[in-house]
Amino acid sequence: MDLGPNESRVLKFLQESSKPSIEESDITIVGMSRQEISAAVSWLEVKGILTTTKSEVRIWKLGDEGRRYLETGLPELRALKILREKGTLAVRDLMNSFGAEGRIALAQLAKFGMKPANGLLACPAEVERIFSEISKRQDSLSKIESGSVSKEVLDNFKSRETLLQELKHTVRSVTLTKIGKSATISEQSGNLIDEVTPEIISSHAWDNRGFRKYNLNAPVERTFSSYYHPLGSLIRRVRDIFLRMGFTEMTGHYVEYAGWNMDSLFIPQDHAARDMQDTFYLDAKVNPPYEHEESLPIFSKVHEHGIHGYSGWEYNFSESESRRLLLRTHTTVSTIRYLYEHRNAPQAMFSVEKVFRHESVDWKHLAELHQVEGAVYSKNANLSTLKWLMREFYAQLGFTDLELIPSYYPYTEPSMDVVARIDGKELELGGSGVFRPEVTKAIGLKYPVIAWGLGLERLAMTIFGLKDIREIYTSDIEWLRNFKARF
Numbered sequence: 268m269d270l271g272p273n274e275s276r277v278l279k280f281l282q283e284s285s286k287p288s289i290e291e292s293d294i295t296i297v298g299m300s301r302q303e304i305s306a307a308v309s310w311l312e313v314k315g316i317l318t319t320t321k322s323e324v325r326i327w328k329l330g331d332e333g334r335r336y337l338e339t340g341l342p343e344l345r346a347l348k349i350l351r352e353k354g355t356l357a358v359r360d361l362m363n364s365f366g367a368e369g370r371i372a373l374a375q376l377a378k379f380g381m382k383p384a385n386g387l388l389a390c391p392a393e394v395e396r397i398f399s400e401i402s403k404r405q406d407s408l409s410k411i412e413s414g415s416v417s418k419e420v421l422d423n424f425k426s427r428e429t430l431l432q433e434l435k436h437t438v439r440s441v442t443l444t445k446i447g448k449s450a451t452i453s454e455q456s457g458n459l460i461d462e463v464t465p466e467i468i469s470s471h472a473w474d475n476r477g478f479r480k481y482n483l484n485a486p487v488e489r490t491f492s493s494y495y496h497p498l499g500s501l502i503r504r505v506r507d508i509f510l511r512m513g514f515t516e517m518t519g520h521y522v523e524y525a526g527w528n529m530d531s532l533f534i535p536q537d538h539a540a541r542d543m544q545d546t547f548y549l550d551a552k553v554n555p556p557y558e559h560e561e562s563l564p565i566f567s568k569v570h571e572h573g574i575h576g577y578s579g580w581e582y583n584f585s586e587s588e589s590r591r592l593l594l595r596t597h598t599t600v601s602t603i604r605y606l607y608e609h610r611n612a613p614q615a616m617f618s619v620e621k622v623f624r625h626e627s628v629d630w631k632h633l634a635e636l637h638q639v640e641g642a643v644y645s646k647n648a649n650l651s652t653l654k655w656l657m658r659e660f661y662a663q664l665g666f667t668d669l670e671l672i673p674s675y676y677p678y679t680e681p682s683m684d685v686v687a688r689i690d691g692k693e694l695e696l697g698g699s700g701v702f703r704p705e706v707t708k709a710i711g712l713k714y715p716v717i718a719w720g721l722g723l724e725r726l727a728m729t730i731f732g733l734k735d736i737r738e739i740y741t742s743d744i745e746w747l748r749n750f751k752a753r754f
């Protein structure tokens with residue numbers, strides 16, 4: 268058995284004690300504080316050397332009233348003294364000189380059969396017996412804390428409001444187990460070094476004294492340090508995947524112009540998704556100057572007449588519609604802005620940022636969610652590259668069963684939805700595709716752009732094993748504390 272020096276000393280004390288069971292407070296060892304003894308007892312218990320039992324004991328101490336009587340004397344004693352001396356005592360005089368304590372004196376004396384008649388207390392025949400009994404009470408006041416007070420006196424004191432004060436405390440009794448009784452305390456174990464200090468190192472004390480072993484099974488209290496929120500951890504993981512593949516991270520803004528969020532992506536101005544039902548518009552009295560004003564005529568022309576070989580939407584484009592402010596509905600706005608500003612190929616970029624949608628929130632929908640956005644602009648980018656990228660990205664997160672389904676977005680052709688199959692169920696992950704020439708050619712891009720916008724929270728829900736998407740944000744403390752990243 269590997270015992271530390273303190274444990275060895277406590278064990279030695281217990282083995283030498285004649286009592287089978289002993290209160291912890293009766294263990295006294297020179298040079299050891301109560302805390303050290305207590306800690307050693309706990310360790311010895313963990314190691315099976317001893318068992319402890321706790322019991323609650325009540326002790327009585329003098330209360331305010333009791334402490335006062337210790338100095339002035341119990342009111343009944345003082346009253347009886349006067350009575351013994353003078354033979355009689357008028358209740359009115361008693362009240363005048365004793366104040367509130369007069370009533371107490373009367374009540375206590377009444378218990379000895381002394382009751383006033385016609386406002387007068389008379390000295391009873393057995394005054395000496397009563398006097399000696401009350402004197403004993405008085406003496407008991409100073410003995411309360413030692414516990415050597417008769418039950419009768421204690422009952423009397425307890426019935427008197429603040430004469431006594433009750434204190435409860437727990438007493439730990441210690442009993443050696445079989446192992447503990449027969450354990451031998453090696454000279455060594457008491458001598459083992461359990462704390463390395465500069466002195467021990469420089470004095471070479473460790474040459475002939477061993478080191479105490481670490482107990483790796485020692486019970487410790489769990490501490491909860493601060494850590495990334497599960498969603499934060501997942502975002503870091505996603506960023507990591509794209510950064511390792513050589514993508515550049517792009518950042519954007521919550522507030523966008525409809526022009527960049529939609530027009531630049533060839534989303535017609537009367538598209539249903541632009542509706543107030545789907546998009547949060549800002550009620551701005553004064554719009555800030557449009558960013559890249561020169562782009563507006565370009566988008567206007569594409570919407571109205573298309574580009575060479577494509578007819579456009581053939582309606583009247585409204586620039587004031589483009590200038591409206593909204594909360595971005597997708598991060599594809601970051602992609603198109605990035606490409607507008609970086610027109611040299613190749614480019615590969617991504618972002619993991621928040622978007623806003625006018626959704627009614629339920630177990631499957633949030634109005635604020637993150638999108639994993641990305642795009643590759645390259646001579647060699649094509650649908651196969653996109654399919655490979657989607658499979659590779661999700662495989663790195665542990666999702667290998669993907670389905671890529673033909674779909675539609677106004678800005679991509681072909682378009683492809685990414686669906687994961689998990690335990691027989693299908694999980695829609697997001698959209699992707701190859702940007703239409705109306706989007707790329709219009710801003711002078713020569714090569715294909717493959718792009719995607721994938722929901723993060725749905726994925727997170729599956730990874731975290733949550734039944735309700737809202738739980739990601741309710742931050743249940745138990746969930747947060749016990750969360751272990753598995754991605």
Ligand code: PHE
Pocket residue numbers: 596597598599676679682697698699700718719720721
């Ligand atoms: N922006 C689309 C969405 O919000 C996703 C998407 C991104 C689709 C890029 C095609 C290309 O769902």
